[in-house]
Amino acid sequence: MDPSQVKIPPLKDLTIDNITENVILINSLCEDQRMKYVLERLVTHLHDFARETRLSSKEWMTGLLFLTEVGQICSDVRQEFILLSDVLGLSLLVDSIDHPKPAGSTDGTVLGPFHTHEAEEMAPGAAMSHDPKGEPLLVVCTLKDTQGRPIPDCKIDIWETDSTGHYDVQYAERDGPDGRCIMRSDKDGVFWFKAIKPVPYPIPHDGPVGRLLKKLHRHPYRPSHMHFMFEKPGYDHLITALYLRNDPYETSDAVFGVKDTLVVDLGKVDAALAKKYDVQEGIHLMTYDFVLVTEEESSRLRDERSKEALDKLGRKVKIVNGLPIPDLD
Numbered sequence: 001m002d003p004s005q006v007k008i009p010p011l012k013d014l015t016i017d018n019i020t021e022n023v024i025l026i027n028s029l030c031e032d033q034r035m036k037y038v039l040e041r042l043v044t045h046l047h048d049f050a051r052e053t054r055l056s057s058k059e060w061m062t063g064l065l066f067l068t069e070v071g072q073i074c075s076d077v078r079q080e081f082i083l084l085s086d087v088l089g090l091s092l093l094v095d096s097i098d099h100p101k102p103a104g105s106t107d108g109t110v111l112g113p114f115h116t117h118e119a120e121e122m123a124p125g126a127a128m129s130h131d132p133k134g135e136p137l138l139v140v141c142t143l144k145d146t147q148g149r150p151i152p153d154c155k156i157d158i159w160e161t162d163s164t165g166h167y168d169v170q171y172a173e174r175d176g177p178d179g180r181c182i183m184r185s186d187k188d189g190v191f192w193f194k195a196i197k198p199v200p201y202p203i204p205h206d207g208p209v210g211r212l213l214k215k216l217h218r219h220p221y222r223p224s225h226m227h228f229m230f231e232k233p234g235y236d237h238l239i240t241a242l243y244l245r246n247d248p249y250e251t252s253d254a255v256f257g258v259k260d261t262l263v264v265d266l267g268k269v270d271a272a273l274a275k276k277y278d279v280q281e282g283i284h285l286m287t288y289d290f291v292l293v294t295e296e297e298s299s300r301l302r303d304e305r306s307k308e309a310l311d312k313l314g315r316k317v318k319i320v321n322g323l324p325i326p327d328l329d
């Protein structure tokens with residue numbers, strides 16, 4: 001870029017007090033308005049953070065080396081940055097902001113670092129886990145919209161650990177995906193499959209995020225859960241999970257994912273269900289009625305809540321294409 005074409009004041013003699021406005025000024029050449037806005041706020045908060053904490057060079061270098069290690073341990077089957085975002089509570093916060101849920105719809109929760117794109121689509125009733133040591137579990141669910149109408153043909157990605165609390169990708173010598181499947185809801189919005197009873201497990205804590213937790217005197221455990229992800233054009237993408245009640249980590253999830261509405265009580269398969277689904281009587285039963293919101297409902301609610309959040313900060317705005325515009329009416 002030719003500096004003579006840039007219509008900004010010369011950037012010299014910058015101080016603790018004027019560095020922020022000047023960095024924002026040079027970044028304001030960005031043509032993507034949303035990116036420009038996010039960068040402006042990011043620089044403002046980062047600089048305020050350094051000014052407020054009186055951050056030392058040594059501390060900031062410790063932070064940079066930590067982030068370097070987080071990046072270095074990442075691979076195609078390990079995502080330490082998602083883990084870092086999770087243990088800082090940022091993943092849950094962003095999901096709650098970006099996927100607001102009206103009353104009566106299913107809450108979202110953290111994706112976690114173990115979703116993959118290699119799950120196979122399976123027929124209704126298939127067994128998604130092949131761990132012989134897992135306690136057999138029948139899962140029978142329905143999927144509806146907020147008006148109570150069944151949602152057919154939705155792609156549902158489901159994943160869980162084996163009975164030792166490890167996901168398939170955590171085994172170096174594995175044959176292929178296990179503990180994962182893709183289901184489709186039928187014409188009545190029903191989907192069902194065979195799985196194993198989820199167990200609690202520690203998030204990977206042999207890397208920089210684990211060392212951070214140790215330093216903070218935090219345990220790395222997640223309560224027993226099974227992940228679900230719903231995708232259908234016209235509906236807001238739902239990433240969620242079901243948690244087992246009375247798990248020892250129900251109220252201290254290392255990644256803050258548990259919500260009351262997502263905690264379930266397991267039942268037992270009775271004789272009639274055993275016959276209907278061709279499974280053994282007495283095995284564990286998990287049932288849940290999921291409710292998806294449409295993209296339109298979600299988008300409207302997202303803008304309403306953006307406006308409310310900025311109102312609370314004393315900024316009178318309306319939201320247009322994700323950007324706060326001064327409300328002059």
Ligand SMILES: [Fe+2]
Nearest residue numbers: 112114225227
């Ligand atoms: Fe998980």
